[in-house]
Amino acid sequence: MFKHLDEYRDPALARRLLAEIAGVARGRWVIMEICGGHTHAIIRHGIDLLLPEQLELVHGPGCPVCVTPVGLIDKALALARRPGVVFTSFGDMLRVPGSRESLAQIRSRGGDVRPVYSPLEAVNLAAQNPDRQVVFFAVGFETTAPGNALAVQQAARLELTNFSLLVSHVLVPPAISALLAAPDNRIQAFLAPGHVCTVEGLEAYEAIAARYRVPMVPAGFEPVDILAALLLLVRQLEEGRAGVENEYRRSVRPEGNPAARRAVEQVFEVCDRNWRGLGEIPASGLRLRPEFAAFDAENKFELEGIEGREATMCISGAILRGEQKPPQCPAFGRECTPANPLGATMVSNEGACAAYMHRP
Amino acid sequence: MCLAVPGKVVEIFEENGLKMGHIDYAGALSRACLEYVPEIRVGEYTVVHAGFALSILDEEEAAKSFEAWRELQEAAAREGVDLFGRPLADAGDED
Numbered sequence: 009m010f011k012h013l014d015e016y017r018d019p020a021l022a023r024r025l026l027a028e029i030a031g032v033a034r035g036r037w038v039i040m041e042i043c044g045g046h047t048h049a050i051i052r053h054g055i056d057l058l059l060p061e062q063l064e065l066v067h068g069p070g071c072p073v074c075v076t077p078v079g080l081i082d083k084a085l086a087l088a089r090r091p092g093v094v095f096t097s098f099g100d101m102l103r104v105p106g107s108r109e110s111l112a113q114i115r116s117r118g119g120d121v122r123p124v125y126s127p128l129e130a131v132n133l134a135a136q137n138p139d140r141q142v143v144f145f146a147v148g149f150e151t152t153a154p155g156n157a158l159a160v161q162q163a164a165r166l167e168l169t170n171f172s173l174l175v176s177h178v179l180v181p182p183a184i185s186a187l188l189a190a191p192d193n194r195i196q197a198f199l200a201p202g203h204v205c206t207v208e209g210l211e212a213y214e215a216i217a218a219r220y221r222v223p224m225v226p227a228g229f230e231p232v233d234i235l236a237a238l239l240l241l242v243r244q245l246e247e248g249r250a251g252v253e254n255e256y257r258r259s260v261r262p263e264g265n266p267a268a269r270r271a272v273e274q275v276f277e278v279c280d281r282n283w284r285g286l287g288e289i290p291a292s293g294l295r296l297r298p299e300f301a302a303f304d305a306e307n308k309f310e311l312e313g314i315e316g317r318e319a320t321m322c323i324s325g326a327i328l329r330g331e332q333k334p335p336q337c338p339a340f341g342r343e344c345t346p347a348n349p350l351g352a353t354m355v356s357n358e359g360a361c362a363a364y365m366h367r368p
Numbered sequence: 369m370c371l372a373v374p375g376k377v378v379e380i381f382e383e384n385g386l387k388m389g390h391i392d393y394a395g396a397l398s399r400a401c402l403e404y405v406p407e408i409r410v411g412e413y414t415v416v417h418a419g420f421a422l423s424i425l426d427e428e429e430a431a432k433s434f435e436a437w438r439e440l441q442e443a444a445a446r447e448g449v450d451l452f453g454r455p456l457a458d459a460g461d462e463d
């Protein structure tokens with residue numbers, strides 16, 4: 009028995025919650041799980057197959073690896089090819105295909121590309137290798153921004169001049185608003201991202217729930233969490249309510265994590281961002297503040313004029329918008345597999361295509 | 369990189385001026401930066417993302433959730449039906 013884990017996988021409790029959902033659900037409802045961690049858990053445990061048929065779950069764009077634009081991956085590749093550069097990244101970015109190749113391919117040709125578990129490891133590498141330029145690929149949502157902010161603060165404290173970030177941070181609430189504002193939107197409720205809310209709190213979600221009249225429930229990542237959250241959402245939908253109810257109280261506080269929010273605020277500022285699959289969304293990303301320009305790889309290295317091209321067969325854009333599901337892609341499981349991914353959604357653990365390939 | 373499982377803090381130490389810890393995930397040990405959970409103590413559970421602990425799991429809130437779910441089960445039992453609306457004697461057929 010492992011605490012805070014096994015009890016949320018109790019099959020008897022899961023069955024009770026499923027039955028309660030079936031008892032409450034009358035209408036046809038479309039619910040999006042925005043976070044790739046939820047997509048992964050839902051497919052892995054087959055929750056989508058157990059729900060009453062009038063409830064449809066659609067998978068959202070909440071996979072940071074998947075929404076990083078090809079153009080930015082091409083910039084990462086250009087840096088990784090440069091002599092004298094140690095290119096560091098979370099491991100799941102390594103196999104994401106750019107226009108022509110991936111970081112893993114550069115690495116296999118002898119390029120100095122190193123997967124790291126924490127951005128602080130990249131800072132340590134820079135401290136240990138003063139004659140090399142260490143670049144860290146700072147991707148992710150609100151959950152990785154605090155760590156990346158602290159890495160920059162630490163590098164500044166250590167007065168490192170050979171450490172920089174290639175930043176592609178994205179924010180969840182503006183993406184939710186963009187999906188809801190689309191004229192053909194079908195989504196009526198959101199399973200909100202449990203760990204993003206752990207950092208940023210619930211304020212932005214309350215504003216969206218009120219503005220678009222959609223229920224939002226931040227949820228944990230175990231089957232019982234997801235089912236309990238779906239029950240709260242279906243109850244709200246059936247009763248015509250639209251508010252934020254917090255299923256993941258053991259981790260999410262209404263104010264989020266103040267220390268983490270403060271560090272992000274000190275190091276980053278909000279900017280427009282281009283999302284793979286969704287296009288440009290205003291005020292949906294983070295970039296380094298001008299005070300930290302010395303740690304900005306785009307500032308430090310000549311990266312202008314690099315433009316990415318998408319693989320033509322890949323429909324991951326439609327998948328990220330919740331319009332299509334992976335098995336509808338003609339390449340799914342044929343030309344495109346986890347071993348030979350054509351699109352980012354097949355690479356990451358949190359990508360919808362990879363989740364479907366791993367369905368037991 | 370957003371996937372995370374809860375782990376238990378088994379040791380707290382300082383490294384390069386930062387508060388760090390060893391976290392036990394069901395027997396596997398790993399390091400995490402604890403700067404964003406300054407008040408965390410050994411024995412408490414945390415959620416770690418990309419090397420950073422982001423929250424201290426609230427035992428009281430966890431217990432309350434289970435209380436609510438237990439009530440849900442009991443309420444149905446009192447009415448003599450399971451949550452599918454079938455008489456309780458038939459419940460558990462699918463086990």
Ligand code: SF4
Binds near residue numbers: 338339361
């Ligand atoms: S299966 Fe592969 S090619 Fe098809 S959408 Fe997914 S990632 Fe793209």
